[in-house]
Amino acid sequence: MFNEFFVPIDLCLLALIVVLAVAVVQARNLLAASMLMSIYSLLMAAIWKNMDSLDVSFTEAAVGAGVSTVLLIGSLVQVGLEEKPRKGVHPAGLAAVVLAGGALLYGTIDMPGFGDPASPANANPVSIGYIRQDVEKVPDVGGHYKDFKQHHDYFHEHVPNMITSVIVSYRGYDTMYETTVIFIAGVSMILMLRGRRKTT
């Protein structure tokens, strides 16, 4: 639910995030930049919480602010803490960034308001089905299933958390392969990094 109370808090947090983003780019010391990134993620987690997306907030706080900072600092030990001195502003790069940013800002003008129940994403029959949890299962061709048709033709509202029911029930395949992707990432990390570095 949209809460007016959070608007000034969100504005302050967003202003701080802009300041931090500039500070991360400007910081010469990479350790300081990693710590600023961590603070950035923590503030983002607070904003996600204000938008009632607690799942994203959890992930941002744990991965963004916690684990990834540790991994960044771990890598900094290998590559050194100081950034190479930079030359001045690259004009073509600056133009590209300004254009892309402007296009993105222009795109937000057409977006529906936050939490608008009449927005296309919320008014689509599929989303309504997911929210009411009465999405029909794929029509069955086998004989066995027909006996249970009355009870089992729909995903019923078994699980109070809508997000979990979408992730592991309606979209169970997707999540299985997402897990596989993480598995592959872990295995490749073991294959590429383990035992390759000499402990001096």
Place this chain on the structure above:
Amino acid sequence: MSENLILRVASKYMVPFMLVFGLYIIFHGDLSPGGGFQGGVAIASGFIFYGMVYGKPAMQKILPRGVTDALIAIGVLMYAGTGFYCLLAGYRFLDYTAISPSDPAGGEAWGMTLVEYGVGITVSMVMVTCYNEITEGTLPEEASK
């Protein structure tokens, strides 16, 4: 790693709570926000925090590399195994009704919990592996060995 007394004492009390909170997020994934991914990361951050304060060798004594490697695969197998169990029981792949046909709602809750645990185990162990491998050979107490 750290000689700081406050850090050592505080971490001793914090780490169990971090691990239990991670398990809570996974276990209550079907009732409250969170799930396997979030809970897995919370568990991993508990282990990584322990590793940062007491040193990586101490963490690897509790959680050896062989165990993390095996658990990465076991998590995925738990997920896929739940799916194949449903398939072998005569239902569709990942149709949790198969777990208790007389009570589809209960079956769905059980299936989701199993699947979330699979996700959580894989995610947390991959995170711990990331920490182990990226910081390999960089920590002072390892270098001095």
